Amino acid sequence: MKKHLLALSIVTVISGCNSSDDDINHSLDLRILHINDHHSKLDATEGQNLTLGGVETKAEIGGFSRLVTKFNELDQGNVLKLHAGDAITGTMYYSLFREELPDALMMNQVCFDAFALGNHEFDDGNEQLAHFIDTLKNGEDNCGTEVLAANIEVPSTNPIYGMYMPYKVFTIDNTKVGVIGIDISSKTQASSSPSEDTIFLDEVSTAQKYINMLRDADVKNIILLTHYTYENDIAMAKQLTGVDVIVGGDSHSLLGNGEAFDDMSLSYSGEYPTIVKNADGDDVCIVQAWDNSRALGELNVSFSYDGKIASCSGQPHLMLGDNFEPQDKDQDAHTDEELAQINSFVETTAELSFVAEDETTSAKLAEYAELIDEKKTEYIGSSASKLCNERVPGQGHSSGDLCGEDNTDRDFLNAHGSVMANVVSKAFAYLSLRSDIAIQNSGGVRNSIPEGDVTVGHAFDVLPFTNFLVNLDMTGQEIVDTIEDALDNVVVNNSTGAFPSAHNLRFNVDLNQDKGKRISEVQVRRRGETEWSSIVLTETYVVVTNDFIAAGGDRYDSMVPAYNDPERREDTGLLYTDSLMNYIRALEEQGLSLEHPTVDDMMVQSFIGLTE
Numbered sequence: 216m217k218k219h220l221l222a223l224s225i226v227t228v229i230s231g232c233n234s235s236d237d238d239i240n241h242s243l244d245l246r247i248l249h250i251n252d253h254h255s256k257l258d259a260t261e262g263q264n265l266t267l268g269g270v271e272t273k274a275e276i277g278g279f280s281r282l283v284t285k286f287n288e289l290d291q292g293n294v295l296k297l298h299a300g301d302a303i304t305g306t307m308y309y310s311l312f313r314e315e316l317p318d319a320l321m322m323n324q325v326c327f328d329a330f331a332l333g334n335h336e337f338d339d340g341n342e343q344l345a346h347f348i349d350t351l352k353n354g355e356d357n358c359g360t361e362v363l364a365a366n367i368e369v370p371s372t373n374p375i376y377g378m379y380m381p382y383k384v385f386t387i388d389n390t391k392v393g394v395i396g397i398d399i400s401s402k403t404q405a406s407s408s409p410s411e412d413t414i415f416l417d418e419v420s421t422a423q424k425y426i427n428m429l430r431d432a433d434v435k436n437i438i439l440l441t442h443y444t445y446e447n448d449i450a451m452a453k454q455l456t457g458v459d460v461i462v463g464g465d466s467h468s469l470l471g472n473g474e475a476f477d478d479m480s481l482s483y484s485g486e487y488p489t490i491v492k493n494a495d496g497d498d499v500c501i502v503q504a505w506d507n508s509r510a511l512g513e514l515n516v517s518f519s520y521d522g523k524i525a526s527c528s529g530q531p532h533l534m535l536g537d538n539f540e541p542q543d544k545d546q547d548a549h550t551d552e553e554l555a556q557i558n559s560f561v562e563t564t565a566e567l568s569f570v571a572e573d574e575t576t577s578a579k580l581a582e583y584a585e586l587i588d589e590k591k592t593e594y595i596g597s598s599a600s601k602l603c604n605e606r607v608p609g610q611g612h613s614s615g616d617l618c619g620e621d622n623t624d625r626d627f628l629n630a631h632g633s634v635m636a637n638v639v640s641k642a643f644a645y646l647s648l649r650s651d652i653a654i655q656n657s658g659g660v661r662n663s664i665p666e667g668d669v670t671v672g673h674a675f676d677v678l679p680f681t682n683f684l685v686n687l688d689m690t691g692q693e694i695v696d697t698i699e700d701a702l703d704n705v706v707v708n709n710s711t712g713a714f715p716s717a718h719n720l721r722f723n724v725d726l727n728q729d730k731g732k733r734i735s736e737v738q739v740r741r742r743g744e745t746e747w748s749s750i751v752l753t754e755t756y757v758v759v760t761n762d763f764i765a766a767g768g769d770r771y772d773s774m775v776p777a778y779n780d781p782e783r784r785e786d787t788g789l790l791y792t793d794s795l796m797n798y799i800r801a802l803e804e805q806g807l808s809l810e811h812p813t814v815d816d817m818m819v820q821s822f823i824g825l826t827e
Contacts, residue, residue, distance in 0.1 A: 242390075242517070242518060242519055242520050242525075243387065243388060243390040243392070243436065243517070243518045244292070244293060244515070244516070244517050244518075245293045245294075245295065245387060245392065245436075245515075245516045245517075245518065246289070246291070246292055246293060246294045246295075246513065246514070246515050246516075247295050247438070247460065247462060247502075247512075247513075247514040247515075247516065247529075248286055248289055248290065248294060248295070248296045248297070248511060248512065248513055249296070249297040249298065249299060249462045249502065249504055249511070249512045249514070250282065250298055250299070250504050250508065250510070250511055250512065251298065251301065251333075251442070251462075251463065251464030251465070251467075251503060251504055251506070252299075252300070252301040252464050252465065252467050252505075252506040252507070253279075253298075253301070253302055253318075253506070253507060253508040254301055254302075254303070254304060254305030254306070254335065254507055255302070255303055255304060255305040255306040255308045255309035255310075255318055255679075256277075256278075256305060256306055256308075256506075256507035256508050257278065257279050257306070257308045257318065257321050257508065257580055257583075258278045258279075258280075258308075258580065258584060259275045259277055259278030259280075259281065259536065260275070260276050260277050260278070260507055260508075260509055261275050262274075262275075262540075263275070263276040263509070264480065264542060265479050265480065265481070266478065266479055266480040267479065267539075267556070267557040267560045267561060267567075268556035268557050268559055268560030269556060269560075270549065270553045270556050270557050270560075271480075271541070271542040271543070272539040272540065272541060272542060272549065272553075272557060273539065273540045273541070274535050274536065274538075274539055275535065275536035275538060276509050276533060276534060276535055276536070277507065277508045277509035277510065277534050278508055278534075278572070279321040279324065279325070279508055279576055279580065280572035280573050280576045280577040280580065281534040281536075281570040281571070281572055281573075282325060282508055282511055282534070283324045283325055283573040283575075283576045284534075284570050284571055284572065284573045285511050285532055285534050285568075285570050286325050286511065287573070289511075289513055289532075293387045293388055295328050295329070295385060295387070295392070295394070295438075296325060296326065296327045296328050297327060297328060297329050297331075297394070297438075297440050297462050298322065298325075298327045298329070298331070299331050299333070299440055299441060299442055299462055299463055299464030299465075299503070300330070300331045300332055300333025300336065300398065300442030300464045300465065301333035301334065301335045301336070301442060301464060301465065302318050302322060302330070302333070302335075302336065302347075303316075303318050303335060303336060303338070303347060304335045304338045304339075304679055304680065305335075305661055305679055306675075306676060306679060307587045307590075307591060307675045307676070307679070308583060308587070309679065310675050310679040310680070310681070310792070311586070311587060311590070311675070312583060313339070313343065313346075313681075314346075316346070316347055316350045316351075316354070317579075317580065317583045318347070319347060319350040319354050320350075320354065320355055320356060320579060321576065321579075321580065322351060322360065323351065323354070323355065323356040323357055323358055323360070324356065324573070324575070324579070326358040326359075326360070327360045328360065328361065328383075328385065328394075329360065329361045329362075329363050329383055329394050329396070329440055330360050330361070330363065331362075331363050331364065331396040331397065331398065331441065331442050331464070332344075332362065332363070332364040332367065332379065332396065332398050332442065333398060333399075333403075333442035333464060333465060334398065334399055334402050334403035334406055334407045334442065334465070335407060336407075337407035337408055337409040337413075338407050338408055338680060339680075339681060340408050340409070340410060341369070341373055341374045341375050341409060341410040341413060342374045344374070344375055345374035345375045345378060348362050348375065348378045348379065349378070352378075361380060361383040362378065362379040362380070362396075363379060363380055363381065363382060363383060363394065363395065363396025363440055364379050364381070364396045364397075365382060365395050365396050365397055365416075365421050365422065365424075365425050366397055366400060366415060366416040366417065366418055366421035366422075367379070367398055367413065367414070367415055367416070368413075368414040368416065369410075369412060369413050369414070370412055372412070373410060373412055373413065374410075379396075380396075381395065381396065381425055382394060382395040382396065382425050382429065384429070384434055390436065390518075391433065391434045391435070391436065392434070392436040392438065393425075393426075393429040393434040393436065393437050393438065394438045394439075394440050395422060395425045395426065395429070395438070395439050396440050396441075397418050397421065397422055397439055397440070397441040397443055398415070398418075398443070399418065399442055399443045399444065399447070399465055400415035400416065400417065400418060401415075401708045401710070402465075402708055402709075402710050403415060405704055405708065405710060405713065405768065405769050405770045406656075406658060406710055406712055406713065406768060406769045407768075408763065408768065418441075418443055418447070419451050419454050419455065422439055422451065422455060422458070423454075423455055423456070423457075426455065426456070426457040426458055427457065430457050430522075435518075435521060435522025436459060436518050436522050437457055437458050437459050437460070437522070438459065438460040438461070439451075439458055439460070439461045439462070439463075441461055441462070441463045441464065441465075442463070442464045442465045443463060443464075443465055444463070444465045444466035444468075444709065445466045445468040445470070445484055445485065445489075445501070445503050446466065446709070447709075448461045448501050448503075449489065449491055449501060452491050452493055452499040452501060453491055453492065453493065453494065454494060455493050455494055455499075456493060456494045456495045457493070457495070458493050458499055459497075459498075459499060459500070459516070459522065459523065459524050460499065460500050460501075460502075460514070460516060460524075460527070461499060461500070461501045461502070462502055462503075462512075462514070463501065463502065463503045464503060466484070467505060467506035468483075468484040468485070468503040468505070469481060469482070469483045469484060469503075469504075469510065469531065470483060470484055470486060470487035470488070470489060470502060470504075470512075470531065471483055471486070471487040471530055471531050471566055472486075472487075472530070472565075472566065473486070475564055475565075475566055476566075478560075478564075479564075479567075484503075487502055487512070487514075487529060487530055487531055488500040488501055488502045488514055488527050488528070488529060489501040489502070490527065497523050498523070498524040498527070499524070500514065500516060500524060500527035502514050502529070504531050505531060505533075509533065509534075510531040510532060510533050510534075511531065511532045511534065512529065512530075512531050512532075513529045513530060513531075513532060514527060514528075514529040515527065515528055515529050530565055530566055531566055532566065532567075532568060533566055533567050533568075534568060534570035535561060535567060535568065535569050535570065536569070536570075537569050539554065539557055541553075587672070590671055590672070591670055591671050591672025591673075591675065592670055592671075592672065593670055593671040594668055594669075594670055595669055595671060595674065595796055595799045595800050595803065596668075596669045596799035596800060596802055596803035596808065596809065597667060597668055597669055597803070597808040597809070598664050598665070598666055598667065598669050598808055598809040598810075599666065599808040599809065599810045599811070600666050600810065600811040601618070601624070601663065601664065601665050601666045601811075602634050602635045602638055602663055602664040602809060602811065603618030603624050603628055603633070603634045603635060603663045604618065604633050604634070604635035604636065604660050604661070604662055604663045604677070605618070605628040605632055605633040605634070605635075605636075605657070606632075606633065606657045606658060606711040606712060606714050607632065607705060607711050607714045607824070608628065608629055608630060608631060608632040608724075608819055608822040608824070609628070609629040609630075609822070609824055610711060618663050624811075627814075629822075630814075630821070630822060631814060631817040631818075631819045631820070631822070632657070632714065632716065632817065632818065632819045632822070633657050633660060634811060634812060635660050635662070635663050635664060635677060636655055636657045636660040636716030637717075637718065637812045637816065637817060637818065638664075638809060638812070639655055639660050639677065639678065639716070639795060640653040640654065640655045640716050640717050640718035640818075641653065641718040641798075641812075642794055642795045642798035642799075643655065643684055643718070643759050643760070643761075643789075643794055644718045644719065644742075644759055645798050645801070646684070646787075646789055646794045646797060646798055647684055647686055647757075647759035647787055647789065648787075649686060649742065649757055650686055650742065650757045650758060650759035651739065651740070651741045651742045651756045651757045651758070652694065652717060652718065652719045652720045652739060652757070652758045652759070653717060653718040653719070653758070653759045653760065654694075654697065654698075654715055654716070654717045654720065654758055654759075654760045654764070654771075655715070655716045655717070655760065655761065655764075656701065656712060656713055656714070656715060656716075656761075656763075656764050656768075656769045656771070657711075657712060657713075657714045657715065657716050658710075658711065658712015658713060658714075658769065659678070659680060659682070659712070659761060659763065659764075659791075660677060660678065660716070661676065661677060661678070661679055662676040662677045663677075664677060664809065669799055669809065671796065674792055674795050674796045674799065675792055677792075677795060678791050678792040678795055679792070680763075680791055680792075681790070681791065682761040682762050682763050682790075682791040683761070683762045683786065683787065683788065683789060683790060683791065684759055684760070684761060684762070684787045684789040684790075684791065684794060685759070685760060685761075685762050685765050685778065685784055685785065685786055685787060686757055686758070686759050686784070687757070687758045687759075687760065687765060687774060687777040687778060687783060687784055687785075688755050688756075688757060688758075688782075688783040688784075689755065689756060689757075689758045689774070689777050689783070690752065690753065690754065690755055690756075691737075691739075691750040691751050691752040691753065691754050691755075691756065692752040692753070693777065694720070694737075694739075694750065694756060694758065695734065695737055695750065695752065696773035697715075697771050697772075697773040697774050698715055698722070698734055698737075699730055699731055699733060699734065699773075700770050700771055700772045700773050701713045701714065701715045701764075701769060701770065701771055702714070702715075702724065702726065702730075702733045702734070703730045703733075703770065704769060704770035705726070706726055706730075706733075706825065708770075710769065710770070712769065713769040713770060713771075715818065716818055717818040718816075718818075719739060719740040719741070719742075720737070720738075720739055720750075720818055721737075721738050721739075721747070721816075721817065721818050721819070721820050722734040722735060722738065722818070722819070722820065723735045723736050723819075723820050723821040723822075724819055724821070724822045724823065725823040726823065726824055726825045727823060727825060727826055736749075736820070737749070737750045738750060739756065741756070742757070758774075758777075759787070760774065761791055762778075762786075765777075765778040765784075766778055
């Protein structure tokens with residue numbers, strides 16, 4: 216057990232509740248400190264658009280060096296430190312260092328009590344996940360973090376067998392607290408790469424099974440550590456008995472004081488904590504803490520003698536540096552008056568604080584950052600405009616403030632979807648040499664590219680995964696069915712990353728229709744053609760795609776027959792990220808830049824989203 220759980224302060228007895236001689240029934244005040252979905256974003260986020268005290272500014276926010284400082288500041292009394300999954304994949308800290316795994320090193324600077332497996336932990340398969348868990352548990356500065364996943368089962372021959380547990384019981388001030396891990400099952404199976412012998416169980420029934428097991432063992436204080444989305448957590452809480460707290464992830468939800476976030480010009484999903492009634496009619500406190508190491512959640516819970524919630528309160532902490540730049544490009548620096556307004560707002564807003572970087576953590580991270588900096592600054596070409604990444608049109612799941620709600624491309628993104636995914640698809644078609652059409656899942660595209668110079672770092676941030684390109688001979692009907700498969704995954708499983716993008720393929724989308732009728736007026740262009748024509752369902756087209764969705768990832772099931780048929784599949788040997796970089800380099804050699812696509816070239820010609 217870690218030192219902070221051994222040296223616990225005396226808790227305050229909840230008003231109105233009598234202490235019991237039975238230590239297990241002793242009332243407890245507990246502070247839960249948590250993050251989720253840091254996605255290998257280990258350094259600070261620069262240029263975060265915020266409105267502070269009425270001043271529109273760009274701030275530096277978060278990063279593990281500040282997280283460690285804030286965790287240490289708040290680690291007082293009875294504390295559990297929890298991570299709700301999706302630690303890896305997303306930046307060059309992972310894509311360039313899959314062996315060293317600085318994510319594990321940074322997590323060990325925080326020293327989490329428990330970490331729940333998320334869907335992206337399986338992106339590179341179970342063997343790589345086993346290496347990550349081993350590095351977390353036994354690598355540099357390891358501190359005994361327990362890895363949790365109650366609804367994942369593997370046989371004894373699987374690389375991750377025995378490396379995680381369904382739950383962990385912590386004894387805090389002579390009181391038992393059970394923490395159960397839950398991963399989002401359908402999304403992990405469809406949108407990551409778990410081995411075939413990995414079994415994913417239903418989230419709700421599995422959670423109830425282990426809640427009952429723990430309560431039968433006199434563990435009455437129950438926390439679910441979930442990677443299941445904010446909306447799913449709310450729905451699940453209402454179906455369960457015996458649950459007290461849900462610390463969640465996956466949906467990257469910022470929760471908190473709506474008035475404060477409105478003042479900051481930040482979008483938020485609900486209150487922190489969100490309190491709903493479980494099936495017993497008792498309160499459940501639900502929290503999540505944004506993403507990319509930009510926020511730390513602090514939930515303070517009082518348990519009554521019978522394990523029910525007496526009260527819960529708290530807030531996310533957004534950790535700021537002390538340098539600010541105007542959003543207005545025509546303004547070089549903030550005035551003294553503006554800086555005074557910013558400082559005053561930060562000092563009087565509970566969700567905000569100036570946080571110094573932990574020196575030890577910074578020094579450890581710097582060793583990797585220097586290596587990345589050497590590589591990522593290599594110039595490969597240019598972009599004539601900013602290329603915004605979006606998943607589902609109008610969803611607002613854009614990558615970074617470059618393409619946030621107030622950017623000038625918002626209307627285009629709302630109507631037609633991801634510009635960056637379109638450019639990636641075009642790059643794949645160019646490099647594959649013989650494809651007519653390129654299809655790409657938008658979730659595989661992770662970032663945007665700004666106007667100006669394009670570097671190796673930009674390419675890796677856009678495509679941080681280790682996939683290969685394949686050419687598939689597919690009929691027009693299979694292509695249509697594939698798009699319908701992907702959209703069904705978006706609608707049924709809320710797997711927004713499954714939303715497709717394409718080059719030389721376009722259509723209208725209505726997500727409110729039944730599967731098989733969600734796209735209409737499907738048109739294609741064969742390689743070298745400039746004119747669009749209606750797709751012919753009986754004709755064969757060459758489709759280039761990544762080997763993840765070609766094998767049925769993200770529920771692109773109708774690609775699988777072609778992928779499994781050696782007569783219809785060509786392994787190009789082209790690496791995912793290298794293909795994008797080589798396309799940009801090829802344009803540069805021709806004196807050309809990346810360009811924003813026209814409406815005519817976008818896959819989605821018209822879009823009707825889900826209506827409630």
